[in-house]
Amino acid sequence: MVHNPLVVAALSAGLLSPLAAGMYSSNSPVIQLSSKNFEEKILKSNHASIVEFYAPWCGHCKNLKPAYEKAAENLKGLAQVAAIDCDEDSNKQKCAEFGVQGFPTIKTFKPGKQYGKPIVQDYQGPRTAKGIVDFVIEQIPNHVTRVNSKTVTEFLQKNNETAKAILFTKKGVASPMYKALAVDFYDAITFAQIRDKETEALAVFGVERFPTLVALPGGDAEGVVYDGEMKKEPMSKFLSKFAKPRESKPVTEEKTAEKPSTSTTTSAPPKPTFDATIPEVPSMGAFEEQCGRKICVLIITPPVAPVLTPFEKTNAYINQAKLSFPFFQLPWASLSPQFKDALDLKESETPQMRAVSIKKGWSVEYKGDLNSHEEMEGWIDALKLGDLPKKKFAKLGSDVVTPPEPKEEPVKEAPKHEEL
Template sequence: MKFTISFGIFAFAALVGASNVVDLDTKNFEQFVGGDRPALVEFYAPWCGHCKNLAPTYEQLADAFPSDKVVIAKTDADGVGRELGTKFGVTGFPTIKWFPAGSLEPVDYASGRDLESLVGFVGKQSGVKSSIKPPPPPLAVELDASNFDDIALNNDKDVLVAFTAPWCGHCKTLKPTYEKVAKAFLSEPNCVVAQMDADAAPNKPIASKYDVRSFPTIKFFPKGSKEPVAYSTGRSEQQFIDFLNEHCGTHRSISGLLSETAGKVLTLDTLASSFFTASLPERPDVLGKAREYLATLTGTDTKNSTAAEYYVRAMERVLEKGEGWLAKEQARIAGLLASPSLAPTKLDELKIKANILSSFAATKASEAADAAGDLYDQAAGAAGDLYDQAVDAAKQVPQQAKDGVDQFADAVQGQAKKIKEEL
């Protein structure tokens, strides 16, 4: 029984200690490297803190690729592999090098030390798929030397560019937030959220041209301008969104939906307000003014003119079908906005209509609030009068009670006196 337990513990320990990372030294190096399989080799030192931090990730990397197609290996370049470290120019730890199949001429690995970066590199170099599910493609537009000018310097687009480096910790921290911002602006083709690996050799001249000295550096390239504006605001999602809305003329919220200001036109908001406060005979005149303003927008501002058209159509429908149309149309649009299957462009269209109709509804709500306020003042006044009367009545009660007690006392005394006289 003791032997069985001991053997079980030994087997479990052996299982836990099993590793797919190949240990190399000067004797077996060429047995695994330079043959028919490509190899990624980590040159480490046992005392190196960065090497210790990398170790569990490197084990996961070895587990992710079939060992008969890719070699994931390491060598103690401060011990048994010291000669190998010297031979391949290793001057710091950890140093990671890629050896293509059939070659002992390595390529330096200069990307991140996270599992995603390592898996991506090995997969790209070897053409072998890993067992790890690949991350979704980035939502931020990927820029490099081949497409930078076409996108960032496009005269029709406003572009926010994050210049990053794969090894940069601050860049990794920024990435999830930046991806959310990119997602929020997917429906804005002319307001682009982009990023660039500014530490990649082909991209370094561009980074230098725009004075990128640290990572991440974020710059905004306005449409029609070749000179960027340094982004120096905060790095929260809301701060990025506020900046882009201000500089791109957009109205996006964190969710990616349009905000309450989207589609609003100040002049037409004022006319919408006066439309409902005007008497019925005066409303056509207000509609006429709205049509005149719409004519000034047509051909000059397509985005605003499209929204402005709905102000006019709403006024026409109210004149045709009565004020009840407004409430019905608001309810219809609210129901459609709650649908999870609408395309982003349709959601934008409905949100703009809802925002515009709120300009009319706000007027009615204001009138109702004023009326309610008048009723409240009247009720409060009446209540105040009743209260004053009640207070006056209450003030009289003590005196009335005292008078009653005095009368009772006089009556008792008189009766007692009468009885005494009779005796």
């Protein structure tokens, strides 16, 4: 990343000339942003977005372009991949609002609880198409209701006059494509997913083939079974017969016509916190005793926030999940380099969560919103079903967890930027 304050200052003052007028052509799959359309395209969007803040003269930006455009192609219809030229005079103020000091700076925008004020975070992952795609997919909002045999009647009776879409599938969690469809039709069609094991719910609809998509027009109208390809475009066309997609609409219960202020959109989201009753690992021996024969879920707490307090909904589920998986907190300062390498942990200002099997030597990273009860619940369910990709690691030694020296603050390294 180019991170030279003198260059940035000179550029802002107009002392340097750009090498090119722009980097992405009108035919590029990357959405072109400006200060005029940024709010409508990104801040008010119901979709997850990733935005590159770049300068055309930046060598790292040019090197990133092929991977970024490939990511945009792979994420088409799922999330927004966009870029804004910070070298343009009309865009400089917008880039400054988001604290851009070097190029390329990449940030993700996930719709928040308040319309027009998404959760903004820096993307620090690999500067590869796969790395970008994998990360952005985890940011797609989930408006899909998981329905089972006990809740199917309630689901059908609620808002009976509005259209519903139900996917019958062998998968335990909603796919990125299905979640993206639910975003497209947010507040127009209610989306649900029923697993193949829910035999009573299947009997209500007579479904025997998986996956099967059924649309319920609403009221007394009979359901319609989709018989096309399980791809987003034809599925969207089918669902459009029952309701029209919504370009953008507040994703909150309180919907107001008042224009939201964007003055605080660059504020960092509140630090994720967890139930203070989740115990810390006192020693490697205790860790092995609890997690040697079963999966454990670890909360790696950052140096800046070692004391955690509860988030009501998230912790209500975590406390239930303890029946299946033991939960522990591990302060960042207590971890050995070996442990950090094994779990691929990087220093962070927010807590990190990993599921770990010491016996089988694998870990699974949680990439969702740490404040989202629904996303964490889906992750736990997928973990139980074995649907999540596992990262293998070598056997951990006895020095994995080492207590920090008393009264010593952890040493913070200077921020590092990925090399392209």
